Amino acid sequence: MTISIWRYSHLALAVSSFVFILLASITGIILAFQPISEQIQPFKSADFETITVAETISTLKQTYPEIIDVQIDANSFVLASVITHEGDSKTGYINPKNAQFIGSKLEVSPFFQWVTNFHRSLFLKSTGRFFVGLCSFLLFLIAVTGSILILKRQRSFKKFFSKIINENFNQYWHIVLGRLSLIPIIIITITGVYLSLEKFDFLPTSNTTHNIDFDAISVTPELNIEDFPVFKNTQLSEVRAIEFPFSDDVEDYYTLALTNQELVINQFTGEILSEIKYPLVAFYSELSLNLHTGKGSILWSVILALATANILFFIYSGFAMTVKRRKSKLKNKYKKEVCEFVILVGSENGSTLPFANVLHEQLLEAGKKSYITELNSYTTFNKAEHLIILTATYGQGDPPTNATKFLELLKTTQQPRTLQYSVVGFGSYAYADFCKFALDVDKAMQTKFKQFLPVFTINDKSVDAFKQWTNSWTEKIHVPVQIAEEKLVAKPKLTNSLTVVHKTDVADNPDQTFILTLKAKQAKRFVSGDLLAVYPANDYRERLYSIGKVNGHIQLSVKYYDNGLGSNFLNGFSLGSTFKARIINNAAFHFPKKAPHVVMIANGTGIAPFLGMLNANTKLKTVHLYFGLRTSESYKLYKSQIEGYLKTQKLARLELALSRDTNNNYVQNLLLRDSEFMAATLKNKGVLMLCGSLAMQNDVLKTLELICEKHQLEGLHIYKKNGQIQLDCY
Structure with a gap:
């Protein structure tokens, strides 16, 4: 509930002020280039930081008969107004070392003047200034509420800048850029509010x-200007302005404006006649102006421009996420009191809702009465027989926004009959608390209802995995449901152009497996363990393959099926063929560089990423490979590559399981045989990596559970959470 309050506050503030923020941001980006255009002018003296006021005044006195004043701006340019020997008045930038003019005074261009006026008041004078100041304050609140949402997501201040997983473009970059821009945006907003308060005279005047x-006032003892103590001991870099005496009368004096005070100085003796410290309000006013505009610093101006540009992206991405959530709104044909199937949904950003909606629609098409609602709306369902819960997990194992009340509601809400239930969790292996909330829900449901199917978890919104669960569920319940994939998968942009540089013949392998090597234009953009997404029919249907990076190329191990959409597509290419695909970062399955040693477990379709990881194992980390194939003939496809790694010690040990040979060994048999080694690996912080088919994954995980029980280790979920068991199976 707390998250909901902050999210709705964040959204409400954005909706109420986005027009003004949009206009202020666009003009702010433009205005960030004004101080940059000034800073690049060659008017700053190389010796500026070391020159004293005494040197500057003495040089000016020797060069010009009369000096009106000297001003130093935020760019450290020295502007002097003088009367020349010819009697002409001259104003411009000088070199304080020799008093020579080096340029005319910079005037703000009409364009920048126009943009500045629009930025400050929208051409609405005082009314506009008020709204601009108000929107600065609202933007500050938006930044604060956004920061609170990130803290809720990350669960602690220490993890505020911790890595997050890219599951959704808009959400990912909204958070990442928000964290990077937070401090500049806070500074922009606070200084904007301060300057507005100053314009409306809400601040004390100095x-x-x-x-x-x-x-x-005395004229004795008279000193030369260069001997005035105050001038000798003051650097020009500390000065804002110097006003010179109008005449030689003793009543006329020097006025020296420093960064923190203003001095009146006897023009004959150098005595300080009066000294006034500037109040803090004056300091804050100048600081606010410089921080808000970027005056005097190219670097800060660039940071302001980038932060302000990010605000434009926040407006777009924030509303895009809101529209996506609203598009996935839940709709019901029947009232809850008459439905036998109830689908409860938990979703943070709306990505789980399409899966629930598709299932709901298919049940209706099958002639069943289905009701769909959020987990927070859990209540009594009079005619319900089956509860289907589809839920994501938020942040570090928390419930999503629309499911925060569910576990409490489950305790207090009574159903008229014992229901059967199924739980499907959506998450990402990249998170330590993979599908934790779904597991918590399943555990709580077991105390009240009958489990229809074991809890099922889905990685990265896999449509194939969802279809697998749906098939299992419909087979058991005897209801024909066909998942409409086109509603779940939008065809993405294929940004990676790939060329076939090597391909083995399917006919040469008894298992009809072939190796495909592809050259990518951007070799640095992927690593072993990432995924290659191909779209064989040029539509929504996606096929994923684990990548091995070998000598800068993509290497795939593909099992050919006669009617396989993806394998037929890839097998149809010959040397030199090109096609486009999408490379997906799969950080949860990258080689664990900090692990003391690694155990890789694979079958033929899962070996590719491991071959790439071994190729990159130049530091010779201890790696063991358990490799499951059908026959020794099957192994020939990989033999030269694997034996090369053994010879170079990139691979410490190979354990080959051949299921169709004399011993009929499966990978899980070898793991059970080496149970002490596997247990020691987990105890000593080693990492087990598993890649291949889901059937193999299930068998291997069951074996690992037995090993953990036998050796009194923690449950597998602990090792998964710690990143010691990494999975990439489809």
């Missing part, structure tokens, strides 16, 4: 009126 006893 008084710099000097009280000078003119009767006490």
Whole structure:
């Protein structure tokens, strides 16, 4: 519930102010280039930081008969107004070392003046200034509520900048850029509010009126200007302005404006006649102006431009996520009181809702009465016989926003009959708490209802995995349901152009498996363990293959099926053929560089990423490979590559399981045989990596559970959470 409050606050603030924020952001980006255009001018002296006021004034006095004033701006440009020997008035930038003019005073271009006025007041004068100031404050609140949402997601301040998984483009970059832009945006908003308050006279004004006893002013002992202590001990970089005496009268004096105070100085003796410290409000006003505009710093101006550009992206991505959630709105044909099937959904960003909606629609088409609602809306269902729960997990194992009340509602809500239930969890292996909330729900449901199917978890919104669960569920319940994949998978942009550089013949392998080697234009964009997504029919249907990166190329191990959509597509290519695909980062299955040693477990279709990881094992980390195939003939396809790794010690040990040879060994048999080694691996923080078919995964995980029980180890879920068991099976 807390997350909902902050999310709705975040959204409400954005909706109420986005037009003003949009206009302010666009003009802000433009204005960020004004200080940059000033800074690149060659008007700053190379010796500026070391020159004293005494040197500058002395040089000016020697060069010009009369000096009006000297000003130093935020760019450290020295602007002097003088009267020349010819009697002409001249104003421009000088070199303080030799008093020579080096450029005319910079004037703000009409374009920047127009944009500045629009940025400050929208051409609405005081009314516009008020709304701009108000929107600065609202943007500050948006940044604060956004930060709170990230903290809720990450669960602690320490993890605020921890890595998050890219499951959705808009959500991922909204968070990543939000964290990177947070401090600049906070500074922009606070300074914007401060400057608005200053314009409306809400801040105290500073008084710099000097009280000078003119009767006490003396002309002795007279000193040369370069000997004035205050001028000798003051660097020009500390000065904002110097006003020179109008005449030689003793009542006229130097006014020296420093960064923190203003001094009145006797023009004859160098005595300080009056000294006024600037109040903090003056300091904050100048600081706010410089921080808000970027004056005096190219780097800060660029940061402001980037942060402001990010605000435009936040507007787009925030509304895109909101529209996506609303598009997935749940609709019902029947009232809950008459439905036998009830689908309960838990979703954070709306990505789980399409799966639930597709199942709901198919049940209706099959003539069943189905009701769909959020987990937070759990209540009494009078005619219900089956509960189907589809839920994601938020952040570090928490319930999603629309499921925060469910576990409490489950305790207090009574059903008129004992229901059968099934739980499907959606998550990503990249998170330590993979599908934790779904597992928590299943555990709670077991105390009240009858489990119809074991809890089923789905990685990265896999449509194939969802179809697998649906088939199991419909077979058991005897209801014909056909999942409409086109509603779940949108055809993405294929950004990677690939060329076939090597391909083995399917006919040469008894298992009809072939190796395909592809050259990618951007070799640095992928690593072994990432996924290659191909779209054979040029539609929504996606096929994923685990990537091995060998010598900069993509290597795939593909099992050919006569009617296989993906395998037929890939097998149809010859040397030199090109096609486009999508490479998906799969950080949860990259080689664990910090593990003391690694055990790789694969069958023929899962060996490719391991061959790539072994190829990259130049530091000779201890790696053991348990490899399951049918026959020794099957092994010939990989033999030269694997034996090469054994010879170079990139692979420490190979254990080959041949299921159709004399011993009829499966990988799980070898794991059970080496149970002490497997147990020691888990105890000593080693990592087990498993890649291949789902059938093999299920058998291997059952074996590992037996090993854990036998050796009194933690449950497998603990090792999965710790990243010691990594899975990539489809």
